[in-house]
Amino acid sequence: MSLIVIGLLFALIMLGFPIGFALMVTAAIAMAIQGIDLIVVPIQMYSGTNSIVLLAIPFFILMGELMGATSISERIISLASALVGWIRGGLSHVNVVTSMFMAEMSGSAVADAAVMSKIFVPNMEKQGYPRTFSAAITAASATLGIIIPPSIPMVLYGVTTNTSIKDLFIAGIVPGILLGGAFMVTNYIFARRESYPVDNSFELPRLGIAFKRAAVPLLIPVIVVGGLIAGIVTPTEAAAVGVLAALVFGTAMQKDLSMPQVGGILVTTVRQTSVVMMIVAGSAVLGQFLANEQIPQMIAGGLTSLSSDPIILTLLINVFLLFLGMFLHASAAIIIVVPMLLPVATQIGIDPVHFGVIVCLNLGIGQQTPPVASVLLTVCSTTGLKIEHVMGYMKWFILSMFVTLVIVTFTPTTATWFL
Amino acid sequence: MYRFIRLIDRIIEILAASALVVAASMILINVFNRYVVLGWLRTSSETSDVSAWFYGVADSLLSPISATADEVPGLLLIWIAFLGAYLAYRKGGHISFDMFVDMLPPLLKRLVITATESTIMAFLLMLLYQSIRMMMVDGETEIETAEIAQGWFMLIIPLSAGLMAFALVIDIVERWIDRRQAT
Numbered sequence: 170m171s172l173i174v175i176g177l178l179f180a181l182i183m184l185g186f187p188i189g190f191a192l193m194v195t196a197a198i199a200m201a202i203q204g205i206d207l208i209v210v211p212i213q214m215y216s217g218t219n220s221i222v223l224l225a226i227p228f229f230i231l232m233g234e235l236m237g238a239t240s241i242s243e244r245i246i247s248l249a250s251a252l253v254g255w256i257r258g259g260l261s262h263v264n265v266v267t268s269m270f271m272a273e274m275s276g277s278a279v280a281d282a283a284v285m286s287k288i289f290v291p292n293m294e295k296q297g298y299p300r301t302f303s304a305a306i307t308a309a310s311a312t313l314g315i316i317i318p319p320s321i322p323m324v325l326y327g328v329t330t331n332t333s334i335k336d337l338f339i340a341g342i343v344p345g346i347l348l349g350g351a352f353m354v355t356n357y358i359f360a361r362r363e364s365y366p367v368d369n370s371f372e373l374p375r376l377g378i379a380f381k382r383a384a385v386p387l388l389i390p391v392i393v394v395g396g397l398i399a400g401i402v403t404p405t406e407a408a409a410v411g412v413l414a415a416l417v418f419g420t421a422m423q424k425d426l427s428m429p430q431v432g433g434i435l436v437t438t439v440r441q442t443s444v445v446m447m448i449v450a451g452s453a454v455l456g457q458f459l460a461n462e463q464i465p466q467m468i469a470g471g472l473t474s475l476s477s478d479p480i481i482l483t484l485l486i487n488v489f490l491l492f493l494g495m496f497l498h499a500s501a502a503i504i505i506v507v508p509m510l511l512p513v514a515t516q517i518g519i520d521p522v523h524f525g526v527i528v529c530l531n532l533g534i535g536q537q538t539p540p541v542a543s544v545l546l547t548v549c550s551t552t553g554l555k556i557e558h559v560m561g562y563m564k565w566f567i568l569s570m571f572v573t574l575v576i577v578t579f580t581p582t583t584a585t586w587f588l
Numbered sequence: 589m590y591r592f593i594r595l596i597d598r599i600i601e602i603l604a605a606s607a608l609v610v611a612a613s614m615i616l617i618n619v620f621n622r623y624v625v626l627g628w629l630r631t632s633s634e635t636s637d638v639s640a641w642f643y644g645v646a647d648s649l650l651s652p653i654s655a656t657a658d659e660v661p662g663l664l665l666i667w668i669a670f671l672g673a674y675l676a677y678r679k680g681g682h683i684s685f686d687m688f689v690d691m692l693p694p695l696l697k698r699l700v701i702t703a704t705e706s707t708i709m710a711f712l713l714m715l716l717y718q719s720i721r722m723m724m725v726d727g728e729t730e731i732e733t734a735e736i737a738q739g740w741f742m743l744i745i746p747l748s749a750g751l752m753a754f755a756l757v758i759d760i761v762e763r764w765i766d767r768r769q770a771t
Contacts, residue, residue, distance in 0.1 A: 187682030211719035221662035409615040435605035443672025
């Protein structure tokens with residue numbers, strides 16, 4: 170039965186079913202075959218989506234959308250340019266550093282990729298960078314959006330495994346910086362080899378001015394994450410405070426946002442939220458069925474039967490997550506599969522918070538690798554490029570993500586240092 | 589017909605955006621109540637009559653909202669999610685993997701998409717029926733923090749199932765009758 174369920178789910182996804190509905194339909198068919206009363210379907214959907222913690226997801230999306238509609242991206246690009254634009258391959262480094270800053274305001278890699286590709290790819294092309302390279306670095310650096318707090322996959326992981334979201338956010342900071350550093354090293358190697366230009370020379374006064382212009386908007390994520398880390402507010406409250414701050418910044422301070430614009434942003438937020446939440450609802454239904462079938466125990470047993478060596482098991486978990494990330498959306502993978510893997514991970518001594526970061530890194534790589542490759546596909550659709558053309562450069566950025574994953578996996582302090 | 593559909597879209601957009609605003613407002617009121625009213629104002633009310641008056645007014649206004657703020661916004665998320673699901677269906681926003689379907693010849697592609705949408709429609713009709721059953725079984729139970737029946741929050745599941753089935757019918761009809769919009 171388990172194989173039929175997995176096969177059916179795979180077939181429905183390949184047939185173009187929206188992923189959330191593929192999960193729901195698979196679960197409903199499996200339940201009907203087993204004679205389970207289908208009233209369970211709406212009950213699981215209702216209980217799976219009714220959560221005050223999950224409410225942080227629309228709030229973080231709304232905060233990111235509000236900030237994105239203001240002049241903040243232009244200010245942050247200026248700051249990033251003053252900081253790293255003087256290095257060879259300047260604009261590609263500015264791309265990475267901007268993504269690191271923007272990651273503090275948005276918890277979604279796809280959203281970051283959509284915004285950044287429109288800004289950076291044409292500008293990099295003007296400076297002589299190959300369009301495919303520009304698209305590759307833009308897609309890769311968008312992964313920082315789910316590692317550097319706030320992060321929607323981390324919220325889902327926290328809710329699913331009952332792990333502190335505050336701790337997960339803190340744990341994402343160092344791996345996020347490491348990942349950004351890995352992208353910059355890869356950038357630099359290409360910049361030397363293909364003679365990419367510098368963006369500008371380093372000037373302290375320019376840096377000071379750029380910092381001053383970006384200080385207020387940068388303060389918003391600091392307040393949000395700071396308030397959460399200090400224990401003043403819960404993740405949902407932190408996100409709501411972020412929304413209020415972004416709204417005040419955009420409407421009263423900068424006057425960048427009009428009320429009709431805010432209305433449009435609210436509707437966009439609702440739509441984006443529902444995309445994640447339908448996957449959450451579908452995962453809740455299918456997850457319940459899989460739990461009844463004791464599939465988590467079977468997978469955990471299968472993994473531990475392969476080896477008892479913690480290093481081998483850690484590698485196996487990573488390979489499994491990477492494979493999964495290639496075919497399943499990150500939200501579904503977290504809700505359905507992570508509860509199966511976490512017992513094995515804790516059994517071999519991996520801290521649940523550390524494991525959360527490992528999961529997000531793996532699924533971040535999955536967002537860049539076909540066939541699903543949601544982030545890469547977003548950048549390709551914005552730039553009009555084909556995946557196979559971008560992959561020429563992309564594979565090197567994926568390699569740098571692998572290196573970061575290995576470092577974070579086998580050096581737990583990278584994630585648990587500040588806990 | 590198209591004007592009617594646009595009207596429905598607009599109503600759903602307003603409802604969903606309002607649910608989001610109400611949820612955010614309740615969360616913010618709760619934070620404000622905790623730190624400003626119950627913290628700062630309550631402390632200063634012990635030394636000043638003016639502060640005591642402000643504290644009394646604020647407490648009577650905000651405490652009832654604050655009491656429900658740990659539960660109602662989470663329940664509103666269901667409304668946000670399911671109304672948004674209809675909107676995402678209308679604007680093609682749901683995440684799906686189209687690579688294989690896009691490689692098919694136009695007629696076969698149209699047939700596959702129609703079969704997919706028909707299957708989802710059948711699921712949605714089942715969901716409509718089962719969620720009405722769920723409401724009949726459990727809808728009258730009140731939520732923990734207020735005298736509001738759960739059914740008001742459950743209602744969105746059959747409502748959105750019906751709306752999404754409606755959106756799918758429009759999509760299928762457009763795909764076969766108006767081929768200019770066929771994808």
